[in-house]
Amino acid sequence: MLTAWLIAFAFTQAVEVPIYLWATGGRFGVSFLASTLTHPVVWFVFPYALLRAELLLGVDFGLPGYVAMVAAAEFFAWLVEGLWLERFGVRRPLLMSLLANGSSLSLGLLSRALFDVP
Template identity: 55%
Template sequence: MTRWLAAFVLTQVLEVPLYLRSGAGWRTALLASTLTHPVVWFAFPLLSRVGVGYWGMVIAAETFAVGVEALWLSANGVRRAFAWSLLANATSVAGGLLIRSLFGWP
């Protein structure tokens, strides 16, 4: 659970400022990743049980996250919600992979 919490905090640190820049309010910005991160972290790895490899799981999980967060942003009045969601999620994936490759964390 500690690894998930660290990854969640990192995601929030990277994504929330971008969502705020999009014009989203604090509540909308904080809840975007809160809605998707637990599903991405705990449910999507189960795809390995049916033979989906790591990168297939990452693609499926991030497609889910971008879609759900874009819908959330749009429902809360953010213009160009898909573009903002794609940018925020690409930033957090890249940041997470970079930190993981450099430090083995989280």
């Protein structure tokens, strides 16, 4: 599981850091830490919460549950990363976060469909 997370984290950083570098005027630390703050929560906490809810309720939410979990996780990442960027004076931080997270989500889903990675 840790290897899968590291691959997904590297993929996310490869997509999002260049966007954040552009948005921050080249501030690497700010750019790299944006996704670093949220990715472990998105990868580990949100799926765990879905699993716990299924076990507690005795229900398998199936694909609709997975889609809802991904939507909630991406909303979390968008908001937290946008607030992070705002803290450093980035113009239109929520839009930049939407661009970065939308790009990594879209490319990640495409990569998973084509290559089963990340």
